[in-house]
Amino acid sequence: MREIKSAAMVVNAKSRKGQKLFKRACAAMQGLPYDVDARAVDDPKKLEATVRDVLSAKPDLLILGGGDGTISGLVDLMVGHDVILGVLPLGTANSFSRTLGIPLTIEGAVEVIRAGHMRRIDLGMIDGDYFANCAAMGISPQIAETVPHGLKKVLGRIGYLGWASYQFTRFKPFMLHVDDGKTRRKMRVVEVRISNGPYHGGTWLVDEASVNSGEIVVQAVRGHYKRELVKNWALSFFGHEARHHDTISFSGKEVHIDTEPRLPISIDGEVLAKTPVTARIAASVIEVMAPPAP
Numbered sequence: 001m002r003e004i005k006s007a008a009m010v011v012n013a014k015s016r017k018g019q020k021l022f023k024r025a026c027a028a029m030q031g032l033p034y035d036v037d038a039r040a041v042d043d044p045k046k047l048e049a050t051v052r053d054v055l056s057a058k059p060d061l062l063i064l065g066g067g068d069g070t071i072s073g074l075v076d077l078m079v080g081h082d083v084i085l086g087v088l089p090l091g092t093a094n095s096f097s098r099t100l101g102i103p104l105t106i107e108g109a110v111e112v113i114r115a116g117h118m119r120r121i122d123l124g125m126i127d128g129d130y131f132a133n134c135a136a137m138g139i140s141p142q143i144a145e146t147v148p149h150g151l152k153k154v155l156g157r158i159g160y161l162g163w164a165s166y167q168f169t170r171f172k173p174f175m176l177h178v179d180d181g182k183t184r185r186k187m188r189v190v191e192v193r194i195s196n197g198p199y200h201g202g203t204w205l206v207d208e209a210s211v212n213s214g215e216i217v218v219q220a221v222r223g224h225y226k227r228e229l230v231k232n233w234a235l236s237f238f239g240h241e242a243r244h245h246d247t248i249s250f251s252g253k254e255v256h257i258d259t260e261p262r263l264p265i266s267i268d269g270e271v272l273a274k275t276p277v278t279a280r281i282a283a284s285v286i287e288v289m290a291p292p293a294p
Contacts, residue, residue, distance in 0.1 A: 002118065004034055004061050004084070008054035010074070011065035011088065012047060013040035021090050021106065025065055028110040036063070044070075051077050059083060061289070063113065067091020072131040072268035075123060078286060079130055085288040086113045092202070096133040096268075099197030099211060100290040112289055119290045121211040124196035125280040131267045134200040134209075137259060137275065138191035138221075139171045139229065141266035171226055175260035177276075178218060180250040187248075190229035191221040192257070194265075194279045205236050208249050212293060215251045216281040222246050254280040 009029070011022045022040040029036050037054060041047050051074050054062065062078060063086035064071055071087065078085060089097035089104050100119070102109050123130045176189045193200055195209035195217045209217040221232050228246055235243035258276035265273040 002060070002084070004116070006037075006057075006059045007032070007034055007061040007063065007086075008037040008057070008059045009039065009063040009065065009086075009088075010047065010050050010054060011038070011040050012044060012067075012070045012090065013042055013065075014044055018042075018090070021065070021088075024106050025088055025110070028107050032110075032114060034060075047074060048077065055081055055083065061086055061113070063088060065090050068093060068095050068133055068268040069270045071096055072133065073270060075132055075286065076130045079123070079282070084118060085286055087288065087290075093199075093269075095197065095199035095202055098199045098202065099133060100288065101294070102290055112291060115289075115291075117290065117292055118287050119212075119293060120284045120287050121290075122196055122214060123282045123285050124194065124216055125282055126194065126265060126267055126273045126277050129267065129272060130282060130285075131196065133195070133197045133268050134206075135194040135265050135267045135273075135279070136192065136200065137174075137194075137257075137263050137265050138189075139168060139226075140191075140201075140269075141264040141271045142171060143167045144266050144269065145264050145271045168226070173224055173226060174263060176220055177258040177260075178220070178250055179256040180218070180252040181254070182252070183250065185248075185250075187220065187222055188224050189220045190223040190226055191232070192259075193217075193219045193221075194255075194257070195219060196281070203233075203236055204239065205243075206249070207244075208251060213251075214281060214283040215253060216255055216279045217249055217251045218255045218257060218279060219247050219249045222248060254278055 013022045061084045065088035173190045195206040198206050198209050206219045264271045
Protein backbone atom coordinates (compact mmCIF):
# COMPACT_ATOMS: atom_id res chain seq x y z
CA MET A 1 0.00 0.00 0.00
CA ARG A 2 1.33 3.41 -0.99
CA GLU A 3 2.20 5.73 1.90
CA ILE A 4 0.49 9.12 1.86
CA LYS A 5 2.54 11.99 3.23
CA SER A 6 0.66 15.01 1.86
CA ALA A 7 -2.91 15.77 0.83
CA ALA A 8 -5.06 18.59 -0.50
CA MET A 9 -8.85 19.04 -0.49
CA VAL A 10 -10.87 21.18 -2.90
CA VAL A 11 -14.58 21.56 -2.14
CA ASN A 12 -17.21 23.11 -4.41
CA ALA A 13 -18.80 25.41 -1.81
CA LYS A 14 -20.90 27.65 -4.04
CA SER A 15 -23.88 27.66 -1.65
CA ARG A 16 -24.38 28.40 2.02
CA LYS A 17 -24.85 24.67 2.51
CA GLY A 18 -21.54 24.13 0.75
CA GLN A 19 -19.73 26.25 3.32
CA LYS A 20 -21.25 24.22 6.15
CA LEU A 21 -20.28 20.97 4.47
CA PHE A 22 -16.74 22.26 4.02
CA LYS A 23 -16.47 22.93 7.75
CA ARG A 24 -17.83 19.45 8.51
CA ALA A 25 -15.29 17.94 6.14
CA CYS A 26 -12.42 19.82 7.78
CA ALA A 27 -13.59 18.61 11.20
CA ALA A 28 -13.84 15.02 9.95
CA MET A 29 -10.28 15.22 8.60
CA GLN A 30 -8.89 15.85 12.08
CA GLY A 31 -6.72 12.96 13.15
CA LEU A 32 -5.56 11.93 9.68
CA PRO A 33 -1.84 11.05 9.83
CA TYR A 34 -0.97 13.85 7.38
CA ASP A 35 -1.84 17.51 6.88
CA VAL A 36 -4.59 18.46 4.43
CA ASP A 37 -4.39 21.71 2.46
CA ALA A 38 -8.15 22.41 2.51
CA ARG A 39 -9.74 24.96 0.17
CA ALA A 40 -13.38 25.96 -0.24
CA VAL A 41 -14.20 27.45 -3.65
CA ASP A 42 -17.27 29.71 -3.77
CA ASP A 43 -17.10 30.40 -7.51
CA PRO A 44 -17.30 27.21 -9.64
CA LYS A 45 -15.39 29.01 -12.40
CA LYS A 46 -12.35 29.03 -10.10
CA LEU A 47 -12.40 25.31 -9.33
CA GLU A 48 -10.11 24.35 -12.21
CA ALA A 49 -7.51 27.01 -11.33
CA THR A 50 -7.60 25.93 -7.69
CA VAL A 51 -7.03 22.27 -8.56
CA ARG A 52 -4.16 23.19 -10.88
CA ASP A 53 -2.63 25.20 -8.05
CA VAL A 54 -2.81 22.40 -5.49
CA LEU A 55 -1.52 19.86 -8.02
CA SER A 56 1.55 22.04 -8.58
CA ALA A 57 2.56 21.19 -4.99
CA LYS A 58 2.51 17.47 -5.97
CA PRO A 59 0.31 16.08 -3.15
CA ASP A 60 0.01 12.32 -2.79
CA LEU A 61 -3.77 12.61 -2.36
CA LEU A 62 -6.30 15.07 -3.80
CA ILE A 63 -9.75 15.00 -2.21
CA LEU A 64 -12.56 16.48 -4.32
CA GLY A 65 -15.80 17.50 -2.65
CA GLY A 66 -18.91 18.01 -4.74
CA GLY A 67 -21.41 16.25 -6.96
CA ASP A 68 -20.83 14.09 -10.01
CA GLY A 69 -20.46 17.13 -12.25
CA THR A 70 -17.72 18.56 -10.05
CA ILE A 71 -15.79 15.28 -9.98
CA SER A 72 -16.05 14.78 -13.75
CA GLY A 73 -15.14 18.38 -14.48
CA LEU A 74 -11.93 18.15 -12.46
CA VAL A 75 -10.77 14.57 -12.91
CA ASP A 76 -9.25 15.46 -16.32
CA LEU A 77 -6.68 17.58 -14.50
CA MET A 78 -5.52 14.59 -12.43
CA VAL A 79 -4.85 12.24 -15.34
CA GLY A 80 -1.10 11.97 -15.85
CA HIS A 81 -0.29 13.15 -12.34
CA ASP A 82 0.97 10.71 -9.71
CA VAL A 83 -1.88 11.59 -7.34
CA ILE A 84 -4.63 9.52 -5.71
CA LEU A 85 -8.25 10.69 -5.85
CA GLY A 86 -10.36 10.95 -2.71
CA VAL A 87 -14.10 11.62 -3.04
CA LEU A 88 -16.46 13.52 -0.74
CA PRO A 89 -20.01 13.02 -2.09
CA LEU A 90 -21.69 16.42 -1.67
CA GLY A 91 -24.11 16.31 -4.61
CA THR A 92 -27.68 15.11 -5.06
CA ALA A 93 -27.25 11.83 -6.96
CA ASN A 94 -23.61 10.97 -6.08
CA SER A 95 -23.61 8.20 -8.69
CA PHE A 96 -19.81 7.90 -8.78
CA SER A 97 -19.61 7.37 -5.03
CA ARG A 98 -22.41 4.80 -5.19
CA THR A 99 -20.52 2.92 -7.92
CA LEU A 100 -17.37 2.82 -5.77
CA GLY A 101 -19.21 1.87 -2.57
CA ILE A 102 -18.21 5.11 -0.81
CA PRO A 103 -20.61 6.08 2.00
CA LEU A 104 -22.76 9.12 1.18
CA THR A 105 -22.02 10.93 4.45
CA ILE A 106 -18.98 13.14 4.90
CA GLU A 107 -17.85 11.23 7.94
CA GLY A 108 -18.28 7.87 6.21
CA ALA A 109 -16.37 9.05 3.13
CA VAL A 110 -13.54 10.36 5.30
CA GLU A 111 -13.33 6.99 7.06
CA VAL A 112 -12.76 5.40 3.64
CA ILE A 113 -9.88 7.83 3.12
CA ARG A 114 -8.56 7.09 6.60
CA ALA A 115 -8.64 3.34 5.90
CA GLY A 116 -6.26 3.95 2.99
CA HIS A 117 -7.47 1.27 0.57
CA MET A 118 -6.78 2.22 -3.06
CA ARG A 119 -8.28 0.96 -6.31
CA ARG A 120 -7.13 1.63 -9.86
CA ILE A 121 -10.17 2.33 -12.04
CA ASP A 122 -11.25 3.25 -15.56
CA LEU A 123 -12.59 6.61 -16.70
CA GLY A 124 -14.92 7.15 -19.62
CA MET A 125 -14.15 9.56 -22.44
CA ILE A 126 -16.32 11.53 -24.85
CA ASP A 127 -13.93 12.40 -27.64
CA GLY A 128 -11.06 13.91 -25.59
CA ASP A 129 -13.01 14.70 -22.40
CA TYR A 130 -12.65 12.33 -19.42
CA PHE A 131 -15.67 11.64 -17.24
CA ALA A 132 -16.17 9.66 -14.07
CA ASN A 133 -19.55 8.02 -14.37
CA CYS A 134 -22.19 8.55 -17.05
CA ALA A 135 -23.09 10.70 -20.04
CA ALA A 136 -26.57 10.90 -21.52
CA MET A 137 -28.61 11.95 -24.54
CA GLY A 138 -32.31 12.69 -24.33
CA ILE A 139 -34.42 14.71 -21.94
CA SER A 140 -31.69 15.32 -19.31
CA PRO A 141 -29.38 17.45 -21.51
CA GLN A 142 -32.42 19.13 -23.08
CA ILE A 143 -33.44 20.36 -19.62
CA ALA A 144 -29.90 21.33 -18.64
CA GLU A 145 -29.28 23.21 -21.90
CA THR A 146 -32.51 25.24 -21.83
CA VAL A 147 -33.17 25.96 -18.13
CA PRO A 148 -33.19 29.74 -17.54
CA HIS A 149 -30.16 30.98 -15.60
CA GLY A 150 -30.96 31.36 -11.91
CA LEU A 151 -34.36 29.63 -12.08
CA LYS A 152 -33.53 27.05 -9.41
CA LYS A 153 -31.93 29.69 -7.20
CA VAL A 154 -34.98 31.99 -7.43
CA LEU A 155 -37.84 29.47 -7.43
CA GLY A 156 -36.11 26.46 -5.87
CA ARG A 157 -36.69 22.83 -6.72
CA ILE A 158 -40.37 23.42 -7.58
CA GLY A 159 -39.36 25.90 -10.28
CA TYR A 160 -36.79 23.48 -11.69
CA LEU A 161 -39.28 20.59 -11.73
CA GLY A 162 -41.81 22.84 -13.46
CA TRP A 163 -39.27 23.63 -16.18
CA ALA A 164 -38.41 19.94 -16.51
CA SER A 165 -42.11 19.10 -16.95
CA TYR A 166 -42.46 21.79 -19.62
CA GLN A 167 -39.44 20.43 -21.51
CA PHE A 168 -40.83 16.91 -21.31
CA THR A 169 -43.92 18.06 -23.23
CA ARG A 170 -41.54 19.28 -25.99
CA PHE A 171 -39.27 16.23 -25.96
CA LYS A 172 -39.37 13.81 -28.91
CA PRO A 173 -37.84 10.36 -29.44
CA PHE A 174 -34.87 10.39 -31.82
CA MET A 175 -32.93 8.14 -34.17
CA LEU A 176 -29.70 6.60 -32.87
CA HIS A 177 -26.81 5.31 -35.00
CA VAL A 178 -24.31 3.21 -33.04
CA ASP A 179 -21.20 1.29 -34.11
CA ASP A 180 -19.23 -0.69 -31.51
CA GLY A 181 -16.79 -2.17 -34.03
CA LYS A 182 -18.73 -5.44 -34.18
CA THR A 183 -22.26 -4.26 -34.86
CA ARG A 184 -23.85 -1.27 -36.55
CA ARG A 185 -27.42 -0.47 -35.55
CA LYS A 186 -29.99 2.18 -36.28
CA MET A 187 -33.01 2.48 -34.01
CA ARG A 188 -35.53 4.92 -32.57
CA VAL A 189 -34.85 5.61 -28.91
CA VAL A 190 -35.99 7.78 -26.01
CA GLU A 191 -32.69 7.89 -24.09
CA VAL A 192 -29.04 6.88 -24.46
CA ARG A 193 -26.68 6.30 -21.52
CA ILE A 194 -22.91 6.20 -22.01
CA SER A 195 -21.66 4.51 -18.87
CA ASN A 196 -18.48 3.82 -16.95
CA GLY A 197 -20.54 2.69 -13.96
CA PRO A 198 -24.00 1.26 -13.32
CA TYR A 199 -25.55 4.31 -11.63
CA HIS A 200 -27.13 7.28 -13.38
CA GLY A 201 -28.99 9.98 -11.48
CA GLY A 202 -28.45 7.99 -8.29
CA THR A 203 -30.34 4.97 -9.70
CA TRP A 204 -28.86 1.64 -10.81
CA LEU A 205 -29.51 1.52 -14.57
CA VAL A 206 -26.68 -0.11 -16.54
CA ASP A 207 -25.91 -3.60 -15.24
CA GLU A 208 -23.04 -4.21 -17.66
CA ALA A 209 -21.05 -1.08 -16.76
CA SER A 210 -18.16 -1.22 -14.29
CA VAL A 211 -15.20 1.00 -13.41
CA ASN A 212 -12.95 -2.06 -13.82
CA SER A 213 -14.31 -3.61 -17.01
CA GLY A 214 -11.94 -1.96 -19.48
CA GLU A 215 -14.93 -1.21 -21.75
CA ILE A 216 -17.38 1.64 -22.23
CA VAL A 217 -21.07 0.69 -22.30
CA VAL A 218 -23.71 2.45 -24.39
CA GLN A 219 -27.25 1.59 -23.31
CA ALA A 220 -30.18 2.65 -25.50
CA VAL A 221 -33.76 2.81 -24.25
CA ARG A 222 -35.78 1.88 -27.33
CA GLY A 223 -39.15 3.43 -28.01
CA HIS A 224 -41.32 5.47 -30.36
CA TYR A 225 -43.20 7.29 -27.59
CA LYS A 226 -41.82 9.26 -24.65
CA ARG A 227 -44.14 7.44 -22.24
CA GLU A 228 -41.81 4.46 -22.72
CA LEU A 229 -39.03 6.48 -21.09
CA VAL A 230 -41.25 7.18 -18.07
CA LYS A 231 -41.99 3.46 -17.81
CA ASN A 232 -38.29 2.57 -17.97
CA TRP A 233 -37.41 5.17 -15.31
CA ALA A 234 -40.13 3.84 -13.00
CA LEU A 235 -39.12 0.20 -13.44
CA SER A 236 -35.45 1.11 -12.91
CA PHE A 237 -36.22 3.11 -9.76
CA PHE A 238 -37.87 0.06 -8.22
CA GLY A 239 -35.20 -2.32 -9.54
CA HIS A 240 -37.70 -4.34 -11.58
CA GLU A 241 -36.25 -6.84 -14.06
CA ALA A 242 -38.74 -5.67 -16.70
CA ARG A 243 -36.62 -2.51 -17.12
CA HIS A 244 -34.39 -4.56 -19.43
CA HIS A 245 -37.19 -5.28 -21.90
CA ASP A 246 -36.80 -1.90 -23.61
CA THR A 247 -32.99 -1.56 -23.45
CA ILE A 248 -30.13 -2.76 -25.60
CA SER A 249 -26.45 -2.34 -24.71
CA PHE A 250 -23.28 -2.05 -26.76
CA SER A 251 -19.76 -2.20 -25.34
CA GLY A 252 -16.14 -2.01 -26.38
CA LYS A 253 -12.94 0.01 -26.14
CA GLU A 254 -14.70 2.66 -28.22
CA VAL A 255 -18.20 3.15 -29.61
CA HIS A 256 -19.17 5.63 -32.32
CA ILE A 257 -22.49 7.40 -31.79
CA ASP A 258 -24.61 9.72 -33.93
CA THR A 259 -28.22 10.89 -33.77
CA GLU A 260 -30.94 12.33 -35.97
CA PRO A 261 -31.30 15.20 -35.22
CA ARG A 262 -27.92 16.20 -33.73
CA LEU A 263 -28.31 16.35 -29.94
CA PRO A 264 -26.49 17.74 -26.88
CA ILE A 265 -24.82 15.33 -24.46
CA SER A 266 -24.73 15.85 -20.70
CA ILE A 267 -21.63 14.45 -19.00
CA ASP A 268 -22.39 13.75 -15.33
CA GLY A 269 -25.00 16.51 -15.44
CA GLU A 270 -23.13 19.15 -17.45
CA VAL A 271 -23.84 19.71 -21.17
CA LEU A 272 -20.37 19.46 -22.70
CA ALA A 273 -20.68 17.79 -26.11
CA LYS A 274 -22.92 17.27 -29.12
CA THR A 275 -23.37 14.33 -31.47
CA PRO A 276 -21.66 12.79 -33.37
CA VAL A 277 -19.08 11.58 -30.82
CA THR A 278 -16.83 8.65 -30.07
CA ALA A 279 -17.15 7.21 -26.56
CA ARG A 280 -14.00 5.52 -25.26
CA ILE A 281 -12.62 3.91 -22.13
CA ALA A 282 -9.40 5.02 -20.47
CA ALA A 283 -8.57 1.75 -18.70
CA SER A 284 -6.97 1.82 -15.23
CA VAL A 285 -6.04 5.47 -15.73
CA ILE A 286 -6.52 6.75 -12.17
CA GLU A 287 -6.20 5.54 -8.58
CA VAL A 288 -8.93 6.28 -6.04
CA MET A 289 -9.54 5.79 -2.33
CA ALA A 290 -12.44 3.32 -2.14
CA PRO A 291 -13.54 0.17 -0.34
CA PRO A 292 -12.34 -3.10 -1.91
CA ALA A 293 -14.38 -4.20 -4.92
CA PRO A 294 -17.04 -6.77 -3.95
